[in-house]
Amino acid sequence: MSARPAPEFGSLVEIAERVRSGTLSARAVLSQSLDRIRELEGDLHCFNAVTEQAAMEDADHIDHLVRSGADPGPLAGVPVALKDNLCTEGVPTTCSSKILEGWLPPYDATVVRRLRDAGAIAVGKTNLDEFAMGSSTENSAFGPTKNPWDTGRVPGGSSGGSAAAVAAGMVPLSFGSDTGGSIRQPAALCGIVGVKPTYGVVSRYGLIAFASSLDQIGPFATTVADAALGLEVIAGHDPMDSTSLDRPAPSVLATLGDGVEGLRIGIVEDFLSVGSDCRDAVVAAGEALSAAGAKVDQVAIPELLLGLPAYYVIAPAEASSNLSRYDGVRYGLRVDGPDVETMNARTRGEGFGPEVKRRIMMGTYALSAGYYDAYYGQAQKARTLVIRAFEAAYKNFDVLLTPTTPSVAFPFGSKVADPIEMYMCDLCSIPSSLAGHPAASVPFALSSEGLPIGIQVLAPALGESVMMRVAASLEKAAPRAARGPVTP
């Protein structure tokens, strides 16, 4: 263990304010980001592509706007990194898969568009487990990302590149997608804040689909306030996504400092059988919130344990349908064959990696004649039971607490041989995904080996405001050493 504190960018509100007032140039902020990327990218491999030239032009444009008296927006000059499953017009978007290598999206994802409109500078596309399937980035076709806290360990996944880039101080803000924990788990393993919003709060237009009823985009940052600002910028209704909620997005920044006095907080008992360091951290988090004025109790919600098996039927089923579009016809790789069916099968056999094939197989099986009711149908009913159990719990509690992950960052190669063991990483994060609820991971403690431990705060649908208030209180109670950025 040799992680040392790293130079910080300062708060996003501060950066943007200084850029907007002309006392700091967007170009200077970008230089700090690009220098840091140059210094560490060779060791960490956070990025599939760094778009240095375009970023410099964008920064100059922001500085020009400021000089001409225009306001570039609430993220003026803030360098951001984007998970490489978010479409960026004219910039390769690979999902870390060979099957999409070389593809140039003809449009920006809504999230990307909103970030640009808010004055943010996109510096590059970050590495992920292929098609966001995995918990370690070891499933990337381009090689894994390393954890800045210990480069012998995984950063978590699937949004591992976005998490590690913030944790290493390369960018102050990044974005990922979360289907069963792909933002929260890497945030926990990298000692930073990660937020999965309520389903429908952030548009999925231009997010390459994995499991459409579960996928949500959200921010990574080193502080709760920075993550809250990132969330506010990307949230809100979008006519381009038919599942986007047609109502005002929850406001989170304004209430961030309101504290937890009088809030009813439940520690989910059923997730306390995790590793002892993670369990101790949750208990300590409960004590800290109790000291801050919250009413903290333990609560048993055994139905949440149905989440993991239900998810590993539902998510692969949706994935097998979504990924049928990679057929060698319209984009990406084609491996030729004498007829269309052979061409399709060869293209997909060669273009997809082992985990993606495994999930397509699992999903196709669960949806196939004779097994649909036993697996997919049953999993959808289990999903109902998870949602009902949450509904009952939220009658007595405003938010719930769990460890974000069953264990801290693990060494490379330690779980790849056994898919089930890798799937277990999502144990605590999956239930909120199935329910469409928001959840955030906050760095709270260090393990005996000096690795970060995240606490997960769960809230009912559209409960982002109270969830982030609790997250901010936890952050206040946590030792500074438990969060990034760090220097590997």
Place this chain on the structure above:
Amino acid sequence: MTGPERLITPEDVRHVARLARLALDDDEVARYAVQLSAILEAVDAVRRLDTADVPPTAHPFPVENVLRPDTEMPSLDREWVLAQAPVAESNRFRVPRIMGEAP
């Protein structure tokens, strides 16, 4: 990792791979037979669940058909889109023969 009961046979794997349009080699078929069996065992709690009177949930919130006014809007740039295809010809995606030779 092999469970007490081998749920998925190599023949099952070949059948599912055909449905999913995935060309697999023999090693992959053997490996996926073992791994899919283990995954099915791990999700067995769901299969065994008593769900009498429990409705299924396909989506976290009710989804309704969303319509927009039928007005002309620019679509994706055709040249750009076709340039992304492995093979394009005469403003179309080109694919291998779909039907057999005429008798």
